[in-house]
Amino acid sequence: MQGSPRCIAAVGTVYASTGPFVEVLKLEGRFDMSEAAHPRTLFEKLWDNHVVHAEEGRQTILYIDLHLVHEVTSPQAFEGLRLAGRQVRRPELTIATADHNVPTSDRSLPILDPISKQQIDTLSNNCKEFGVKYYDLNDVRQGIVHVIGPEMGYTQPGMTIVCGDSHTSTHGAFGALAFGIGTSEVEHVLATQTLLQYKPKTLELRVDGQVGRGVTAKDIVLYLIGQISTSGGTGYCVEYTGEAIRALTMENRMTVCNMSIEAGARAGMIAPDEVTYEYLKGREFVPADFDAAVAKWRKLPSDEGATYDKSLVYDAANIAPQITWGTNPGQVTSVDKKVPMPAEFSDETEQKTTALALEYMGLNGGESLTDIKLDRVFIGSCTNARIEDLRAAAAVAKGHKVAGSVSAMVVPGSGQVKKQAEEEGLDQVFKEAGFDWREAGCSMCLAMNPDKLDPGERCASTSNRNFEGRQGKGGRTHLVSPEMAAAAAVAGHFVDVREWN
Amino acid sequence: MNAFTTHAGKVVSLDRANVDTDQIIPKQFLKRIERTGFGEFLFWDWARRDDGTLNMAFELNRPEAAGASILLTRRNFGSGSSREHAPWALEDYGFRVIVAPSFADIFYNNCFKNGLLPIPLSEEQIEELFQRAAKHEGYQLTADLEKQTLTDEHGFTASFEVEPFRRHCLMNGLDDIALTLEQVDKIDAFEAARA
Ligand code: SF4
Numbered sequence: 067m068q069g070s071p072r073c074i075a076a077v078g079t080v081y082a083s084t085g086p087f088v089e090v091l092k093l094e095g096r097f098d099m100s101e102a103a104h105p106r107t108l109f110e111k112l113w114d115n116h117v118v119h120a121e122e123g124r125q126t127i128l129y130i131d132l133h134l135v136h137e138v139t140s141p142q143a144f145e146g147l148r149l150a151g152r153q154v155r156r157p158e159l160t161i162a163t164a165d166h167n168v169p170t171s172d173r174s175l176p177i178l179d180p181i182s183k184q185q186i187d188t189l190s191n192n193c194k195e196f197g198v199k200y201y202d203l204n205d206v207r208q209g210i211v212h213v214i215g216p217e218m219g220y221t222q223p224g225m226t227i228v229c230g231d232s233h234t235s236t237h238g239a240f241g242a243l244a245f246g247i248g249t250s251e252v253e254h255v256l257a258t259q260t261l262l263q264y265k266p267k268t269l270e271l272r273v274d275g276q277v278g279r280g281v282t283a284k285d286i287v288l289y290l291i292g293q294i295s296t297s298g299g300t301g302y303c304v305e306y307t308g309e310a311i312r313a314l315t316m317e318n319r320m321t322v323c324n325m326s327i328e329a330g331a332r333a334g335m336i337a338p339d340e341v342t343y344e345y346l347k348g349r350e351f352v353p354a355d356f357d358a359a360v361a362k363w364r365k366l367p368s369d370e371g372a373t374y375d376k377s378l379v380y381d382a383a384n385i386a387p388q389i390t391w392g393t394n395p396g397q398v399t400s401v402d403k404k405v406p407m408p409a410e411f412s413d414e415t416e417q418k419t420t421a422l423a424l425e426y427m428g429l430n431g432g433e434s435l436t437d438i439k440l441d442r443v444f445i446g447s448c449t450n451a452r453i454e455d456l457r458a459a460a461a462v463a464k465g466h467k468v469a470g471s472v473s474a475m476v477v478p479g480s481g482q483v484k485k486q487a488e489e490e491g492l493d494q495v496f497k498e499a500g501f502d503w504r505e506a507g508c509s510m511c512l513a514m515n516p517d518k519l520d521p522g523e524r525c526a527s528t529s530n531r532n533f534e535g536r537q538g539k540g541g542r543t544h545l546v547s548p549e550m551a552a553a554a555a556v557a558g559h560f561v562d563v564r565e566w567n
Numbered sequence: 568m569n570a571f572t573t574h575a576g577k578v579v580s581l582d583r584a585n586v587d588t589d590q591i592i593p594k595q596f597l598k599r600i601e602r603t604g605f606g607e608f609l610f611w612d613w614a615r616r617d618d619g620t621l622n623m624a625f626e627l628n629r630p631e632a633a634g635a636s637i638l639l640t641r642r643n644f645g646s647g648s649s650r651e652h653a654p655w656a657l658e659d660y661g662f663r664v665i666v667a668p669s670f671a672d673i674f675y676n677n678c679f680k681n682g683l684l685p686i687p688l689s690e691e692q693i694e695e696l697f698q699r700a701a702k703h704e705g706y707q708l709t710a711d712l713e714k715q716t717l718t719d720e721h722g723f724t725a726s727f728e729v730e731p732f733r734r735h736c737l738m739n740g741l742d743d744i745a746l747t748l749e750q751v752d753k754i755d756a757f758e759a760a761r762a
Contacts, residue, residue, distance in 0.1 A: 118750070118753050118754055118757045119750050119753045123731050123732055124732045125730075125732055127747060127750060127753070127754070129754070129757055129758075138597050138598075138650075139649070139650065139651070141600035142600065142601070142602040142651075145600070145601075145602070150744070152744070155754075166597075167598065179598075181598040181599070182598055184598075184600065185598050185599075185600055188600050230649060230651075231648075231649060232647065232648055232649040232673060246649040246673055247649060247673070248649055248650075248651035248654075248673060248676065248677035248680060249602075249651040249652075250651060250677065250680035250681070250743070251676075251680070253744065254743055254744050254747065257744050257747075257748070258744060258747045258748060258751075258754060259754065259758075260747060260754055262743055262746075262747065264730065296585060296643060296646055297585075297642065297643040297646070297669060297671070300643070300669065300671065300672055301672065327647075330643070330646065330671055330672065331672075332672055394585050394587070394646070415584045415641055415642065415690075416584075418582075418583075418584070419583070419584045419585060422583065512589075512594050513594065514594045514595070514597065514598070521617065531587075531589070531647060531648075533587045533589040533590065533647060534589070534590060534612065535589060535590070535593055535612045536589050539593070539612055539617075540617075
């Protein structure tokens with residue numbers, strides 16, 4: 067426990083209507099109570115449970131329960147260990163796979179890019195040398211690290227989980243404290259199984275009510291980012307609450323938490339409940355005494371009366387299918403709207419940013435989103451390449467053909483997702499409709515492997531970043547849900563999936 | 568890690584907000600397994616034309632930017648991917664200080680592990696600095712980490728925030744892992760209590 071007792075009870079709540087949301091402003095508390103007595107949020111419980119050492123004026127040493135490792139952000143960390151003569155402290159709490167760099171074409175062929183191959187081989191060798199479990203390319207369990215962790219039951223409620231990858235926030239969907247770290251920190255975790263952290267503030271994003279037909283978890287999270295901007299979450303750990311969040315399946319919850327980092331947040335989380343336990347039951351690496359584990363996990367959700375540093379409340383009924391029009395995920399709007407123009411923003415920096423984004427995207431501002439024509443469609447990534455995503459996209463594509471002007475691909479999130487999709491015949495649905503059906507990996511989410519956009523090509527993508535050049539230099543990315551992507555592939559332009567038959 | 572106490576250097580302005588780490592160092596350069604040598608790839612897609620030649624219109628490529636070691640830019644710098652290759656590239660290129668209204672969380676953290684000092688100032692102060700940089704040829708700033716000030720030779724002075732412990736580590740070039748391992752008995756005890 068850190069420091070002296072803090073002010074913890076809010077003495078009043080002010081509801082201030084500021085624009086599209088109601089902001090609940092918490093007033094400074096006046097009562098001191100002992101730490102143990104004060105109602106705690108999910109985040110506070112997770113934090114408290116992992117403090118190894120806290121000292122005034124220093125970063126807290128936080129214990130890490132699960133460390134995920136991939137080929138791009140780890141080689142320099144292992145090299146650092148070697149140079150210092152250090153070992154991996156808890157290899158059994160560390161798992162590794164190659165995902166970013168891997169080709170999604172035939173796995174029996176050698177990797178053509180020698181530098182990619184070297185990086186993947188380096189990971190394999192490092193894992194051997196340091197005794198870390200490595201899921202290689204021939205293992206059906208290989209896949210995007212944020213897909214395979216949950217899929218195998220490594221990811222569990224109550225854990226601290228890190229990875230040298232910003233989308234580690236995905237795992238927060240289970241009620242875990244999960245976040246991305248840099249390579250120096252990867253080395254720190256390998257060597258000490260701990261991390262130095264300043265305690266973030268807490269932000270509650272509550273979505274009340276129910277979403278309408280055709281509105282998905284992806285739309286919820288894109289909408290939230292549009293509301294708070296790509297830096298609105300900076301310095302915070304987000305907890306998503308409210309009826310619309312509770313109604314989501316486990317995989318959909320991962321989609322929401324995945325994009326927390328796009329709002330700048332350190333982490334995003336959703337309290338565990340029956341949906342969580344049901345999903346985990348029977349998975350390979352869950353605790354042997356599962357019922358005892360569940361009994362512990364039930365104590366994690368935020369206590370009645372626990373307060374967040376900031377709470378924002380939204381109404382699910384206001385959320386329509388979302389499409390990004392610019393070059394960051396906060397530049398997003400509803401499918402039935404028009405692309406905005408710089409003059410619509412009051413802030414000078416926003417005006418400039420919008421003008422630059424429109425120029426890059428080859429848009430003028432003012433066009434209807436549904437008039438935008440596409441060259442490519444990508445269904446994949448750690449945001450939207452789990453089995454439910456593929457089922458949803460297949461349901462839209464079934465019986466249709468991809469438009470002649472569009473080239474479309476589906477990249478499952480893991481070998482197991484691919485296998486299951488094939489057992490369900492989804493691969494046939496996609497292939498008959500004219501989609502390319504690939505092996506698992508990050509693929510065109512970041513275009514580090516051969517899958518990439520050509521300059522000027524426009525793509526509807528189910529991934530999480532529409533940054534300049536993200537999917538290939540000069541490529542133009544619009545982020546959407548799997549349903550919206552599939553419908554766009556068929557129509558050749560964006561359509562409102564709420565009207566799809 | 569390089570220790571940082573004070574640094575005086577030439578300023579280059581990059582008048583863009585939300586510069587993400589995909590821009591700072593594009594993915595094609597993340598395949599390297601070394602920690603050094605990323606500087607030549609900094610801002611690649613902006614710095615180079617499609618044929619690989621230098622784009623002289625890009626701020627960092629202009630002759631007057633040669634030798635700059637302080638980057639002045641807009642809000643939310645370093646957003647997106649956690650890649651530490653971004654600070655590696657900035658540092659390798661020759662930057663020691665980045666001045667902006669705000670930084671993304673992971674990037675900010677990564678800077679301190681690599682001897683780079685990110686300085687957050689208010690939007691007004693940043694605007695003032697942009698104007699001064701445009702006005703004075705070879706504009707210079709001095710960052711003093713001990714005093715926590717940023718000053719120029721024409722009367723500009725601003726103090727900036729930095730957590731005391733980060734400041735201490737950066738000023739002394741301390742290695743985080745060695746510091747944590749001083750507490751290894753506490754890690755042992757934590758593990759024992761949970762076993
Ligand atoms: S799918 Fe994309 S966002 Fe996810 S881990 Fe891979 S590269 Fe990162």
